[in-house]
Amino acid sequence: MAKAGCDLTQREGDARGVRDHGGRAMEEEGTMDRDDMMPAEGDAPLAAPVAISALEPLLMTPMEAVEEAGAWAELAEQAMEPNPFFRPEFLLSYLHHVESEPITIAAVRRRGGGGLAGLMPLGRKPLGLAWKTPHVWTHAYAPLGTPLLCADCAQAAAEKLLRVVMSHVGTFLAMPQQRLDGAVAAAFRDAAAAARLKLDDTAHYERPVLSLEGTMEAFLQRISGQRRRRYAKGYRRLKEQGHLVRDHLSGAQAVEAFEAFLELEQSGWKGESATALASNPYHAAFAREAVQEFAASGKLLVDRLRLDERTIAAVVAFRDGPRVYEWKIAFDEEQASQSPGVQVVLAAMEKYFAIDGLLEVDSLSGQAPSLIDGMWKDREIFGTMLIAGGRGAGARMAMAHADIAAYETARRSAKGVLSRLGKRRKG
Template sequence: MASDQTLPDEDPSEDPSSLAAPSLVSSLEPLFMTLLEAEAELPAWQALASHALEPNPFFRPEFLLPYLRFAEPAVVSIAAVRRRSGGGLVALAPLGRRTLGLAWSAPHVWTHPYAPLGTPLLAPDCAEAAAMKLLRLAQMQMGPLLALPEQRLEGTVADALRSAACELGLKVGQTATYLRPVLPVEGSMEHYLADFSSQRRRGYAKGYRRLKELGHLVRDHLRGAHAAVAFDDFLALEEAGWKGESGSALASNPHHAAFAREAVGQLAASGCLMLDRLRLDDRTIAAVVSFRDGPRAFAWKIAFDEAHARYSPGVQVMLAAMENYFHHEALAEVDSLAGRAPSLVDSLWRERASFGTLLIAGGGFSAARLASAHGDIATHDMARRGAKGMKAVLRRFRKT
């Protein structure tokens, strides 16, 4: 395996102030905080998260603080920008350092499998100015290249970041792009499913009837404290399946379980938690955990009893969750949070949004840094695809 290397720095004699073309808004002050320092900014942080240009529940303090306390072994700092008068925050994102692909190491906006969304929190009334300060802070504190993975590439925050980088004279690139399913919440569930073939609709109804024939079947749509109580059912269900066998279930790791319970409890107290489940004879056989943040919801986790796999309980509980989404007056869209691998919602949700990694580079070698970063990520992706292909060949070989 290639060693962990750092992308080439600029000439030491180069003045860091040359990274910024225009002068930044003097009324904004950058902050680079430890976990304890960030906790002291809690009221301002919550206010920013609740009114951000684009919501990101994973950068809310209710989620991020428990994750950093319990589950994250790496050193992650919190970059923020606040108003000099009044002290309100106008930008925030967690930052750490990791490899881009196979070899090069660079600062990242911190995402991970439990938080597959890297949208920085920006105040709507000064998004571009706040983004300029945030980018400048990241480069001054951590280096001239910044990777922002899991960005919604056509979103308003991505536009603000690009505009801010342009104003600062920085180079911008994007890579690792993919499409992931989203659900526009317009009209009714019946109206949305009306565009599906009658054969598919009959298939969904038949699957539900077959489950009902097994016993007393109930669909629960839970929010707030009731959803938080039911979260233990989800943890047990996930651990009983293949994730438990592979050790990747939340409950398989006590630190991850502790983070998840605290985060879910705090998000429930903030009115952000939704949980939909199917119960058969008073036993949970499928569950979906979602976070609602402003006009969007995020389908965070799903689990089902694999003993009932022939009845498609995962599809049935997602249909139940969709009913909950459509009955929520404040929602405009649901993000599946699905990655590049095939997912259960691929056939249920027709619409797609473009996601990927933004790369922002400054200094005299910014073009070279972008080229190195692109090449490293592309090499890593090629190697990963090759490894997956080899695994598929070996699986077929074993079956013969």
């Protein structure tokens, strides 16, 4: 049941509007009785609107969303689950400098001049092998798709977001990179059930996280003695090479250190493959702007190792609410045998354990192996939530799963071919 501030107060048929990209008024959920929104026999119907909450839906272009930046930032601070990548200082920087695809910002606002109660960016991209569908917008620089929801009316805000998407964006929505056991995922499940939408999840994977209960010393005692000795040996060998310093930086110092991070990342394999941030001037401009914005609000954390004044490893992280998100890591690949990447993560962990109010660190790692895997034993399950409504909802959900399965089959086949080619070359 919706909490105070989101009470059901009027009939849905009452006059009101959704702001479209040009600021024009559109009929809101009343459009959901169109023929293409009607359920086929046996499908879960898209709910006929019955009542409106105290929430007003918005569909905005990024330029229009700038006008809501203050309310947007306030929502991000109060969000039931934080997501630094959906904060205005990060997302607007990315959209301004990098993104060429049209992106829509879906939001809900409290009526009567209140603040925002929910927000998520939307775009279109292939779901699997071929089908291009509306998506909650995530990408390589933002591997977390948790929408921003106010805790006091999370289900009502999630339902309003889903209704406006189903009415005006498309009758199928993919929500990738969701923490499937999180409070926001639960709010969207409840909202989908209330709106009589079909919901499923797929593409599950486990992501390493670090629980900050206890102390750094207690954490080290939980890992094997062999691993502790290996960590100590790597650190000792680095110290033998010269003057080794561990820096914990924030604010302007962290911004300055970020420039050294960019150079370090560019010097390695990412630079050779043109995937480093500095390989693309637009990507570098976005990153610098986002980092400066986070530093100004106290959300930027940079840890680095310096050997004789030269940076040999760095971790760039964002703090948002009770969590830290380790965004980027780079290290001197000539020192790889001493594991400088592991050493700088260990240094950062000491700081995380010492900061009051932090509960967890998200590694942001995907399904590919990473240096964090062996260090952090806790795991959270992430995946993609699929939501379908209207006529043919069941058929679209089945098509979605088939498209994803086709992509996975093609990916495994391509991987097998590359593996066989590699073995032939070695032979």
